[in-house]
Amino acid sequence: MLVVKFGGTSVGKPERMKKIATLVREMPGKKIVVLSALSGTTNTLVRIGDHLLAQQHTAAEQEISTLEKHYEQFIKELYGSESYQAIGQEIVSRYFSLFRLLSAGKFDDRSYRELLAQGELISTELFYHHLQEIKVSSRLLPALHFMSIDENQEPELEKISERLKPILGTMSHVDILVTQGYICRNHKNEIDNLKRGGSDYTASLMGAAIRAEEIQIWTDIDGMHNNDPRIVKKTVPIAELTFDEASELAYFGAKILHPSTIVPAQKYGVPVRLKNTMDEKAPGTIISNKGSRGEFKAVAAKDGITAIKIKSSRMLLAHGFLRKVFEVFERYRTSIDMISTSEVAVSLTIDDNKNLKPILEELTSFGTIEVDENQSIICIVGNLLSEKEGVLREVFEALKKVPIRMVSYGGSYNNISILVDSSQKDKALNLLNEGIFHL
Numbered sequence: 212m213l214v215v216k217f218g219g220t221s222v223g224k225p226e227r228m229k230k231i232a233t234l235v236r237e238m239p240g241k242k243i244v245v246l247s248a249l250s251g252t253t254n255t256l257v258r259i260g261d262h263l264l265a266q267q268h269t270a271a272e273q274e275i276s277t278l279e280k281h282y283e284q285f286i287k288e289l290y291g292s293e294s295y296q297a298i299g300q301e302i303v304s305r306y307f308s309l310f311r312l313l314s315a316g317k318f319d320d321r322s323y324r325e326l327l328a329q330g331e332l333i334s335t336e337l338f339y340h341h342l343q344e345i346k347v348s349s350r351l352l353p354a355l356h357f358m359s360i361d362e363n364q365e366p367e368l369e370k371i372s373e374r375l376k377p378i379l380g381t382m383s384h385v386d387i388l389v390t391q392g393y394i395c396r397n398h399k400n401e402i403d404n405l406k407r408g409g410s411d412y413t414a415s416l417m418g419a420a421i422r423a424e425e426i427q428i429w430t431d432i433d434g435m436h437n438n439d440p441r442i443v444k445k446t447v448p449i450a451e452l453t454f455d456e457a458s459e460l461a462y463f464g465a466k467i468l469h470p471s472t473i474v475p476a477q478k479y480g481v482p483v484r485l486k487n488t489m490d491e492k493a494p495g496t497i498i499s500n501k502g503s504r505g506e507f508k509a510v511a512a513k514d515g516i517t518a519i520k521i522k523s524s525r526m527l528l529a530h531g532f533l534r535k536v537f538e539v540f541e542r543y544r545t546s547i548d549m550i551s552t553s554e555v556a557v558s559l560t561i562d563d564n565k566n567l568k569p570i571l572e573e574l575t576s577f578g579t580i581e582v583d584e585n586q587s588i589i590c591i592v593g594n595l596l597s598e599k600e601g602v603l604r605e606v607f608e609a610l611k612k613v614p615i616r617m618v619s620y621g622g623s624y625n626n627i628s629i630l631v632d633s634s635q636k637d638k639a640l641n642l643l644n645e646g647i648f649h650l
């Protein structure tokens with residue numbers, strides 16, 4: 212069985228939705244099709260939710276009406292026959308009545324999450340009826356029946372797998388199962404989600420849960436590129452990546468994949484293939500256990516990083532010092548991305564500032580603290596980079612005009628992380644493109 216995920220742009224226009232119906236119909240064997248919301252919808256739902264939390268009902272209603280018109284036009288172009296136009300209209304009216312009901316009631320965090328979930332629910336329903344209209348047999352699989360996260364917001368892979376088995380058993384005669392990306396239930400059984408961009412994660416979790424043959428992520432670009440195409444002009448697709456390399460790239464900012472996508476696939480060795488909906492002949496990228504060694508593969512950058520330096524004369528030869536520092540971060544459930552140490556100081560980075568204030572208050576008992584916000588981690592990825600001679604020289608030569616705040620190398624075989632002020636990020640990515648990829 213294949214798990215194939217199509218992102219927002221792949222379903223964002225009626226002709227694209229029709230195209231993916233053809234693509235899916237022509238794929239051999241059984242497949243689970245995971246869909247995102249139509250492009251722009253989740254952003255609009257976020258704006259509506261923000262307005263409603265701030266009691267700005269008129270602004271929310273304006274956004275709802277504009278979105279409604281968009282969907283009305285969408286169904287006009289998606290369905291050919293009058294009877295399916297009527298079905299489409301019924302679907303759109305039902306969802307927009309729900310938006311208005313939600314906005315009329317007491318709007319809280321729970322209603323917000325329910326609102327955010329509607330984007331994927333409506334896109335899958337519209338797609339399923341398109342398949343019906345063109346007489347392609349399929350079934351809708353409600354993600355809220357099997358996707359769940361625990362009290363730490365971690366997906367419950369074993370439970371997901373247990374719930375999916377009987378459902379798939381009863382559907383063994385159906386070749387195409389359509390389900391929602393992104394949405395799930397939390398430990399209180401409320402509607403929740405896997406965070407922005409989470410449909411990739413859904414696909415990987417489902418692929419791992421059913422031990423799929425392959426997980427395919429279809430998007431608007433021909434695979435993982437060697438650099439961020441939104442920032443660097445000339446980038447090239449990478450044919451093969453190992454799970455470890457892809458995992459680092461996703462975690463450190465390659466937007467093409469949700470940061471956690473690779474984790475479940477890697478756990479069960481299910482290959483992940485990245486493909487372009489606009490150019491299905493392009494080979495894309497295959498992510499698996501295999502991959503070439505000893506070369507630079509790609510760079511990515513992650514913004515919103517805070518660097519904290521703790522300077523302490525007591526650190527000198529003091530065992531247990533780092534443990535005490537890490538315990539502070541653990542207490543505030545804040546994960547650390549990079550660390551570097553000297554005898555008198557330790558620098559580390561975090562990407563979540565929610566508890567920065569109490570963390571800093573506790574850290575002051577260890578020594579002098581310096582904080583730099585608005586930093587970016589530039590992550591340079593390749594397999595067994597340490598086997599390649601002169602790796603660091605090449606990187607530093609490329610970045611000789613960029614002030615570097617921190618470096619981390621040797622933590623894994625496939626990553627060099629460099630911390631720069633975010634104002635230097637675009638320049639650093641472009642210089643690395645010339646300096647290490649010669650593009």
Ligand code: ADP
Pocket residue numbers: 217218219220221247408429430431432434435436437438439440441464465466467468509511
């Ligand atoms: P989808 O809506 O299909 O999930 P996304 O917008 O989330 O698509 O991800 C695809 C986008 O990721 C591309 O259009 C591209 O701009 C961006 N991107 C950032 N870094 C990379 C990279 N290294 N390789 C490919 N795409 C990247």
Ligand code: ASP
Pocket residue numbers: 218219247248253254330392393406407408409410411
């Ligand atoms: N629709 C969700 C988002 O925009 C999930 C996704 O597209 O992956 O974040």
Ligand code: MG
Pocket residue numbers: 218408411466467468469
């Ligand atoms: Mg995405």
